[in-house]
Amino acid sequence: MQDQTLQPGQILARGVARHLRQHDFVSIEEFVPVRGLRIDVFALGPGGEFWVIECKSSRADYAADSKWHGYLEWCDRYFWAVDAAFPSELLPAETGLIIADGFDAEIVRMGPETRLAPARRKKLLQKFARDAARRLQGWRDPGVSVLSDPSSPSRPSR
Template identity: 60%
Template sequence: MMQPPLSDLQPGQVLARGTARALASLGFDSLPEMVLRPRLRADLMAVGRKGEIWIVECKSSRSDFQSDRKWQGYLEWCDRYFWAVDADFPTELLPEETGLFIADGYGAEMIREAPLSQLAPARRKALTLDFARAAARRLHRLCDPGLAGEAGAPGAF
């Protein structure tokens, strides 16, 4: 599948693309726009080789960050929580108890690793299954564009 040119992407999508590339180099496979529960959608959810789950929220501006009232709700859905911002973002706004990537459309660099807060085994299993099913649905839609999607399914895109 052809990637749209960067000029066709929203600023947060550009950050997500570069961060997903960096995550892959760290051994993490990611999905953009992963639904965790109603009204809570992670910009990127990534699963590592050992099953560790990371969430990355992409913020394209000061106002984008300041208008986000739900970011702390993501903490209970991952082992590590990160922000991805561009090089011009005022990083002093971001909580120090979270991880940080500086990103662009081509890659990202981890500036600060997020602290580990291990998920409960039952939540990890449920999230891993949701991640796998969402990835399979998305792949199926690419292979069969006429497929009717499951509205409201976790990870639906």
Template identity: 65%
Template sequence: MLSHGFATVEELVPAPGLRVDVMGLGPKGEVWVVECKSSRADFAADRKWHNYLEWCDRFFWAVDADFPTGLLPPDSGLIVADDYDAEILRMGPQAPLAAARRKVMVQKFARHAALRLQALRDPAAVGKVSAFSP
């Protein structure tokens, strides 16, 4: 996603009970969500992905070249990846977030990224942060 100008974070929680695999923040404030699936069973077990749509401007599936892509909804984005790179084969439809929702997501993204960086610098501080988390 970096080649498209997006910074990413993993395992961001947009709302209680939801955790997206990858969230990307674009140069113009675009919010993309990418759900990574490793197998047919992994996809079949995912019952929450519809709930992610209201938290992003575009939604994508990321799979490897052997994944049966016919299982994936055709009205969603598709990224095929290997150990070295990935390619967007199909753009997810654009569904722009409302301004208030975008502000919330950009703030969540920033806080998530900052806490991850802080944990790298000061691993002992990680437990202290949970007391201040919303």
């Protein structure tokens, strides 16, 4: 996200990622566990736990999100991240809550823990590692990433 104007949800995601790093979590923004789902912040904790954090910048943004229940099966804990002005009473009480801005965040309510099945955890861990490595490689050598990414639609045929 260098050299571009960040959208409100991306600003919240940055603050969330910074805060989670203080708790020894690493994260990927806009992670796709399966086709049709895009997680705003997908975080991996020091004990191998996965957290999903959905960033909502407004009431309208929250109201338009009809897929959030589908994210529950891809994490050990689920959170909403909103700014301090967001009407947090709209958010389900059985989910976690993080108040964030572009610089930091605070976990206000811990989401309940529902442990992933070992096979799903292994699959997610592998996808997390591969996606993170692919992003790092693309940042480091952007001209080569399209040529070497087998999932890229613009990859030249041989």
